[in-house]
Amino acid sequence: MEDILQAIVLGIVQGLTEFLPVSSSGHLELAKWLLNDDSLAADSMLMTVTLHAATALATMVVFRKDVADIFGDLFKFEWNEGTKFSLLIIVSIIPAAIVGLFFDDILDTLFSQQITLVAAMLVVTGLLLFLADRAKDTDKPVGWKEAVIVGVAQAIAILPGISRSGATIGTSVLLGVDRSRAARFSFLMVVPLILGKMAKDLLDGDFGGSVDAVSLGVGFVAAFFTGIGACVWMIQLVKRAELKWFAYYCFGVAALVFGVLALV
Template identity: 35%
Template sequence: MEFLQSIVLGVLQGLTEFLPISSSAHLAIFPKFLGWEDPGAAYTAVVQIGTEIAVVLYFWRDIWTIGSGWVRGLFSAEARQEPEWRMGWFVIVGSLPIVAIGLLLEDMIDDNFRNLWVIGTTLIVLGVVLGIAERVGRNARPIEDLAWGHAVLLGLAQAAAVVPGVSRSGATISMGLFLGYERAAATRYAFLLAIPAVVGAGVYKLKDIPGGDNAYGWGPTLVGTVVSFAVGMAVIHWLLKWVSTRSYAPFVVYRIALGSLVLILLGCGVIGAEVAIDG
């Protein structure tokens, strides 16, 4: 039964990681709906590694270009004039806020934030934010226009995703739209910016898989991670095509509807608010 549940959650993770609807919220909400035990913060962090491996493989050319250009810039003044050098630093600097906040608030993230009242509310609030960003954003700047100030703001936006329900991609994309970046450019950068943070969090949480804050053992967790990778590859390809011609409006509606449903069920006493399990 644990393997079946982990497969289902792996599919859910793969479907929701890249859409601006919060994968961590879904991994907290749907076990409640299905009467399953909460998979735990450690399971959630580790299974996300699967989807980030999908990002690495899908964008390997971009990552190689940026990484090799950044390394060359360490030794060559000429290479430091290239856009790859700046982009490498933008990803590094943009990753620092979520790392710092994640370490400082680790206990709150694992316990206090994993509460359906919090998750339902953040789904709605960030849904409204994304909707406003979609409406007021100029959808004009290419990613090549990225500057230091914007890189910091995008990093701070991503850091808000330590609260389940916010969504790393949703927060980063919203900020990108507010700053006037093209929808596809903001989405692509959000994927690249998430790699250090998600992989780092997943590796850090590996220690908690045997026992600890994880409802499953190594076997089911690894299966869920593999499933999330496979589904994630397909979702990345689909989403990048979608945003090139269409808006984020359906995701705004979905976030608000799901958040409202969660709050209504909580208010009626149909489900309980606590989702964290004891380590």
């Protein structure tokens, strides 16, 4: 029962923080720390990937019309908006794919309750959000240059404590991209990365941890439904340019963590 309750907590945390720009990976590490989760890195990654899969599905549900339009354009086998958007997504995921393929062992060490790193990266996330909130709103779409730069931001956001959505949306807005388009691109660009990560782990046999199937299933369901709600909410928040409140939140959590670490 304790494992199931922990899975529910982690699922809710993942569902909220995958879309809200406050770092899902950082909050998952903080949650494990608070719950005294002493599991091995492989086990932690198993649960983390499962919860990310849930939010990937939630993204596809929320953007189901966009996804259907993109696939419809692709099957026309001609150059059109859907084809261009798909290629922009491919370009944007290359940096993170390279990091995931060649630095996987190093990444595993970062997901083992590196709480000081998480707090420091939350400060970085907060600074990025604060700057992005001051950027001017435009009608500019995502172009090739923006896709490359946002892709690099997504690769950096693999670090726990750097918000993936915050890094990609914030970077896009600082580059002058329309806020709504920035949010749409940010949420859709992560889906193929998650699917690719799951395929790689399956081929490598990285899913052989001790986390039981019931806990994984419960965590998946919690993350999926929470993620749908958080995604819809976040789209509205991005349109209203309210990123500064998340910056203050990141600063507050980082200060609290540093304070607790100073006392122990």
